[in-house]
Amino acid sequence: MWREDALAAMHGPIKEFEAAWRDCAAGDAIPTAPRMDAMMVRRLLPHLMALEVVNDGAVAHYRARLIGAHHRKLTGGCRAGDVLDDVAPHVARAMRAAETGQPAYASDEDGAEGDLAVFPFASDGRTVDRFIAVAAAR
Numbered sequence: 001m002w003r004e005d006a007l008a009a010m011h012g013p014i015k016e017f018e019a020a021w022r023d024c025a026a027g028d029a030i031p032t033a034p035r036m037d038a039m040m041v042r043r044l045l046p047h048l049m050a051l052e053v054v055n056d057g058a059v060a061h062y063r064a065r066l067i068g069a070h071h072r073k074l075t076g077g078c079r080a081g082d083v084l085d086d087v088a089p090h091v092a093r094a095m096r097a098a099e100t101g102q103p104a105y106a107s108d109e110d111g112a113e114g115d116l117a118v119f120p121f122a123s124d125g126r127t128v129d130r131f132i133a134v135a136a137a138r
Helices: 006-010 012-024 040-047 069-074 088-097
Strands: 002-004 047-054 060-067 103-108 116-119 132-136
Touching: 012 040, 012 132, 040 047, 040 060, 040 069, 040 103, 040 132, 069 132, 088 103, 088 116
Parallel strands: none
Antiparallel strands: 002 103, 047 060, 047 132, 103 116, 116 132
């Protein structure tokens, strides 16, 4: 069972990625992926999952594009190309929360799986069209 809260942002790779995400935000604009520091992203790669928004008309779905080792465990073996609504509903719920343009956080209640944060990105600086999810063990 996962609970949503801001406590997940307080440590490790999530805290590091959040600092970089906030540095990339230009005023009130949602960051674009190309503004991220490639060296920081490379170092955190095992903790990252890149996702894109796929609309089928009325409902947004989330397709995994890149999955680090920590996310494979969290999502039960999710692979690139999988739609997360079907594979990892807790991640999809966090992404729906992040559609507001602000990061969303979730932690499992028993502490076994760790913490998750989802960071929105927008190609045009306004409309969220991709996410980076960051997983961290406690």
